[in-house]
Structure formats: structure tokens, C-alpha cells
Amino acid sequence: MNKNFEKKLQDLKKENLFRQRVLKESGSSSKIIIDGKKYLSFASNDYLGMSNNYELQEALSESCKKNGLGSGSSPLISxxxxxxxxxxxxISEFLGTQSTIIFSSGYQTNVGVIKSISESTDHILIDKLDHASIVDGTLFSKAKFKRYSHNNISDLNEKVNESDKDIIVCVDSLFSMDGDFAKLNEIQKIKKDKDFYLLVDEAHALGVYGSGGRGLCNEMNIPMNEMVGITGTFGKSFGTFGAFFSGSQDVVNFVLQNSRSYIYSTSLPRPIIDATIKSINIVMKENWRREKLFELIEYFKKSVKQYGLNNLNSDSHVQPLVIGDERECINLSESLYNDGIFIPAIRYPTVEKGQSRLRISLSSEHEKHHIDHLFKNLKF
Ligand SMILES: Cc1ncc(COP(=O)(O)O)c(C=O)c1O
Incomplete structure (x- = not known):
């Protein structure tokens, strides 16, 4: 056990890596209130502005009156x-899969699915920039694993071909800190030569990409068969909470029987589920939310060029402004905060050391003048 907590905490402070929570008074999307002051926020994953949607709130309160709040138990009990x-x-109908189970969070989903579907004789291959929950699921698993270089298809191909075991490839469809897309079409081509189980985490893409927000597998025509599984969360574009795993009937049933994070955790409250059903139905229909978001992305990218900044060429609603040095990134975030703009500095271990950044999350709740306001206040 590490007994020297105080020194370790001091070290983190010296390295500008000490992280603090900000105490929010209210708001969850583009406008938040801290200490009585209004802030324009670019730090929420509520990409379609659903968390403040009146119909969701109604569905939630109706369900709560009818069913109570807590679900009372894990899914296999009551x-x-x-x-x-x-x-x-x-979800199965939405994604064109055979079956789905609802988990209480995206973190639990990835950990539970990867651990339960893998065997000690398997090889798991994950992208270097996959989400921590994929990394942790892989670490929990008894299978051997390797990380391939970020979005490097020839590295993935090499690793697939040098393995003589059953392979599971896990990949985020939209990378949460760089904002780029996985090359799913190219992964699919490798899969045609040597099949493997492909697990795609659509956390940041669902709601935004694909027909009616069905995600990037849908947009890139990845066939949904027994060798493909999808994970996704409700806490981002759908504006609620919780997550799911979706795939073939057999694999979903197997996860249901074996995933400890599913079996040994209280299931999601029913009002949250009912609000999520409402949200998915709205998100499917209301294309204007996606259209507005795409306009904002293009507008943001133009400003990035105009100001000569580094956004890692992101084309998505996740726009990283890479600053590099941790102290400089904190200073910039603090100066924006003083001007009423909330964007925390993302640092190691979420990104590599020296790769600190302001991670800008665009939402259909933003307006172009919000983006102008942000760029005018960026003081380097
Ligand atoms: C790619 C990805 N997967 C999974 C998760 C975890 O989802 P949840 O917040 O529902 O636990 C996140 C959360 O940020 C994520 O970015």
C-alpha cells in the first residue's frame, strides 16, 4: 500500500497534474452557474441539448410517480x-442487432463485456487511444492483449496476422480526446481476410452520426452479425444516464449470464429508462439537432484555421485545442474562466504528458456567437 499520500499529492501539484472538481450550482449543458455566476460551457457531452428537454423531464417525472425512483435490485433479482x-x-431495432442489455454505466459495460466474452487463450487488440473502460476491461480479462498505434491500420493488420489465437478488436468509433473517427471501413476489410470479434464503443457518435443518429457503424455500413458488438452510453447525446451492449442473441445472453458488472450492480432506475426511451425517439426524428451541430462544427473549424490553432484536424463535435504544456493549459483555462467561459484543462493521465488541451465539446445548444466569444477570449 502507498502510505505516502501527502507527498504523492504534493508531487501531483508540482507537476501541475492535481485535479479538482468544480462545484456547479446548476445547469448541465452549454450554460452553467457556479457561485452565482453564469458561464458559457464547452465541457458537456450533452451534444444534442437533450438533458434540458421538457418531454424527457415529463417522462421521467411521470414514471417516477407511477413506479417509484430506485429499481430496488440488480437485473437478475428484481x-x-x-x-x-x-x-x-x-436499441436492437435502432441499431439492427438481435439483442441488447442495459447496463448502469458505459464504464461498467465495457469492463463487463470485454471480461466476460474473452478467454485466457484469446488475444485482445485495442487502439492506443481507446477509452479507459476498454483498457480496464482488457486488464481484468485473462486474455493477452496488445495496443496498436492510434488509428494505424497497418499496425492492426500486422498484429491480427501475427496471432494464431481467437482475436477480439475493441475500438472507440469516435475518440473522446482527439475527436477523430476510427477507420471502421478499413478494419472491416481486415476482418474479411481473417475474422475476429469487433467491439465498437459508439459512446460519442450515437445520436450524432448515422441515419437518425444510429452511429458510425451505421454510417459506414458495418454489417451487424454475430462477430460484431456495440456498446454505447445514454449520458452523452441522449442526455440521460446508463449504457448498453448490443449484438447477436447468443453473445448478449452470454454476457447476461457472465458479466459481473451487470449481475452484481443495481439496475438503472425506471424513470431514467423511460426518459431515455423518449430521448431516443426524439433524437431519431429531430434531424435539425444534428444539422445545427454540423453547421457549428464547420464554423468552429474555420475559426481554428483563422486563428492558426491546432485542433488535430478534428472534423467532429469534439474539438481539441492542443496546448501541450500543463501549466500553460491551466493558465488558459483559468483566464477563460475569469471571462465567463468554462473549459477545464485536460491533462495526464487522460492524455499523454505534454499533450494537455482544452477539449471543446460542441452542442446543438451553442450558437455561432458563442464560438466567436470563445475565440475572442483565447489569450495565449
Ligand atoms: C468512449 C467512452 N466509452 C465509455 C465511457 C463511459 O461511459 P459512462 O460515462 O456511461 O460510464 C465514456 C465516458 O466518457 C467514453 O468516453
């Missing part, structure tokens, strides 16, 4: 309701 089943069916 925590599985008609609402849970309805949401599972809706």
Missing part, C-alpha cells in the same frame, strides 16, 4: 422491468 425490456428492444 431490477428488470417492462421499461428495461422496451429500451432493450428499441
Amino acid at each position: 431490477g428488470y422491468s417492462e421499461s428495461h425490456k422496451e429500451l432493450e428492444c428499441l
Whole structure:
């Protein structure tokens, strides 16, 4: 055990890596209030502005009055309701898969799915920039694993070909800190030569990309068969909370029987489920949210060029402004904060040391003048 907590904490402070939570008074999307002051926020994953949607709030409160708040138990005891089943069916229909199960968070989903579907004789290959929950699921698994260089398809191909075991490839469809897209079409080509199980985490893409927000697998025509599984979260574009795993009937049933993070955790409250069902139905229909977001992305990219900044050429609603040095990034974030703009400095271990950045999350709730306001206040 590490007994020298105080010294370790001091070291983090010296390295500008000490992280603090900001105490928010209210707001969850583009406008938040801290200490009585209004801030324009670019730090929420509520990409379609759904968390403040009145219809969701109504669905939630109606369900709460009817069913109570907590689900009372884990899903295999008494925590599985008609609402849970309805949401599972809706997701399967939405994604064109055979079956779905609802987890209580995206972190639990990736950890639980990867651990339960892998065997000690398997090889797991993950992208260097995959989310921590994929990394942790892989670490929990008894399989051997390797990380391939970020979005480097020839490295993935080499690693697939040098393995004589069953392979599972896990990849984020939209990388959460760089904002770039996985090369799913090219991964699919490798898969045609030597099949493997492909697990795609659509956390940041669902709601935004693909027909009706069905995600990047849908946009890139990745066939949904027994060798493909999708994970996704409700806490981002859908504006609620929780997550799911979706795939073939057999693999979903197997995860249900074996995933410890599914079996040994209280299932999502029914009001959250009912609000999520409402959200998915709205997100599917209301294309204007995506269209507005795409306009904002183009507008943001123009400003990045105009100001000569480094956004790693992101084309998505996740726009990193890479600063590099930790202290400089904190200073910039603090100066924006003093001007009423909230964007925390993202540092190691979320990104590599020396790669600190302001991670800008664009939302359909933003307006072009918000982006102008941000760039005018960026003082290097
Ligand atoms: C790619 C990715 N997967 C999974 C998760 C975890 O989702 P949740 O917040 O529902 O635990 C996140 C959260 O940020 C994420 O970015």
C-alpha cells in the first residue's frame, strides 16, 4: 500500500497534474452557474441539448410517480422491468442487432463485456487511444492483449496476422480526446481476410452520426452479425444516464449470464429508462439537432484555421485545442474562466504528458456567437 499520500499529492501539484472538481450550482449543458455566476460551457457531452428537454423531464417525472425512483435490485433479482425490456428492444431495432442489455454505466459495460466474452487463450487488440473502460476491461480479462498505434491500420493488420489465437478488436468509433473517427471501413476489410470479434464503443457518435443518429457503424455500413458488438452510453447525446451492449442473441445472453458488472450492480432506475426511451425517439426524428451541430462544427473549424490553432484536424463535435504544456493549459483555462467561459484543462493521465488541451465539446445548444466569444477570449 502507498502510505505516502501527502507527498504523492504534493508531487501531483508540482507537476501541475492535481485535479479538482468544480462545484456547479446548476445547469448541465452549454450554460452553467457556479457561485452565482453564469458561464458559457464547452465541457458537456450533452451534444444534442437533450438533458434540458421538457418531454424527457415529463417522462421521467411521470414514471417516477407511477413506479417509484430506485429499481430496488440488480437485473437478475428484481431490477428488470417492462421499461428495461422496451429500451432493450428499441436499441436492437435502432441499431439492427438481435439483442441488447442495459447496463448502469458505459464504464461498467465495457469492463463487463470485454471480461466476460474473452478467454485466457484469446488475444485482445485495442487502439492506443481507446477509452479507459476498454483498457480496464482488457486488464481484468485473462486474455493477452496488445495496443496498436492510434488509428494505424497497418499496425492492426500486422498484429491480427501475427496471432494464431481467437482475436477480439475493441475500438472507440469516435475518440473522446482527439475527436477523430476510427477507420471502421478499413478494419472491416481486415476482418474479411481473417475474422475476429469487433467491439465498437459508439459512446460519442450515437445520436450524432448515422441515419437518425444510429452511429458510425451505421454510417459506414458495418454489417451487424454475430462477430460484431456495440456498446454505447445514454449520458452523452441522449442526455440521460446508463449504457448498453448490443449484438447477436447468443453473445448478449452470454454476457447476461457472465458479466459481473451487470449481475452484481443495481439496475438503472425506471424513470431514467423511460426518459431515455423518449430521448431516443426524439433524437431519431429531430434531424435539425444534428444539422445545427454540423453547421457549428464547420464554423468552429474555420475559426481554428483563422486563428492558426491546432485542433488535430478534428472534423467532429469534439474539438481539441492542443496546448501541450500543463501549466500553460491551466493558465488558459483559468483566464477563460475569469471571462465567463468554462473549459477545464485536460491533462495526464487522460492524455499523454505534454499533450494537455482544452477539449471543446460542441452542442446543438451553442450558437455561432458563442464560438466567436470563445475565440475572442483565447489569450495565449
Ligand atoms: C468512449 C467512452 N466509452 C465509455 C465511457 C463511459 O461511459 P459512462 O460515462 O456511461 O460510464 C465514456 C465516458 O466518457 C467514453 O468516453
